Amino acid sequence: MAKVLMVFGSTTGNTESIAHMIEKKLANGGHEVTVLNSADANPEHLAKGYDCVLMGCSAWGDEEVEMQDDFATFFEGIETMDLKGVKVAAFASGDKSYPNFCGAADVIVERSKELGAELIADSLKLEGDGSSDEDEVDSFVSEVMKAL
Ligand SMILES: Cc1cc2nc3c(=O)[nH]c(=O)nc-3n(C[C@H](O)[C@H](O)[C@H](O)COP(=O)(O)O)c2cc1C
Structure with a gap:
């Protein structure tokens, strides 16, 4: 059993819904999952004691990627x-109508790699709340679980 931390930033609740889908599947796989809304989280030493950190965030820019407000902070x-x-x-x-579809995930991955993290799965990028893309959530979770 691994200890997994999830931190998400979500304005209308879509990324939050995806976070909870992932949480349920990881818990069903026997892992211990802690889910934090970035609005209530302090990053200092936050990853300490966890085997894995999953971060989720929506994008709110147009030409450039702007992370969801709470997650940006x-x-x-x-x-x-x-x-x-x-x-x-x-x-x-x-939303695929924007030029940088789910661009916040790419920013998270790049910065995490710079900080010495080990990337364990391709980013999960979904439209809306993810409820019509359960297969993609399953693939993401199984890729993550293989690395735990
Ligand atoms: C002004 C504005 C800018 C947006 N920019 C992007 C973007 O750059 N890339 C993207 O994939 N979606 C973009 N979106 C769509 C939101 O990220 C999308 O609605 C998302 O599901 C919101 O998730 P949340 O409820 O977790 O915050 C934008 C939406 C608005 C209203």
Whole structure:
């Protein structure tokens, strides 16, 4: 059993719904999952004691990627999170009509790699709340679980 931390940022609840879908599937796989809304999370040493950190965030930019407000604030302190050597993957909700579909996930992945995290799965990028893409959630979770 691995200890998994999930942190999400969500304005209308879509990324939050995806986070809870992932949470249920990981818990069914026997893993211990802690889910935090980035609005209530302090990044300092947050990854300590976890085997894996999953981060999810929607994008709100147009030409450029702007992270969801609460997550953007959380992300400013990500270097204090102790991600070195920690298994990491990202997920996002977005809208394909925007140029950077789910671009926040790419930002999370790049920064986490710079901080020494080990990327364990391709990012899960879904439209809306993910309820019509359960297969993609399943694939993401099984890729994550293989690495735990
Ligand atoms: C002004 C604005 C900008 C947006 N920019 C993007 C974007 O760059 N890329 C993307 O995939 N979705 C974009 N979206 C769509 C939202 O990310 C999408 O609705 C998402 O499901 C919201 O998730 P949340 O409820 O978890 O915050 C944008 C939406 C608005 C209203």
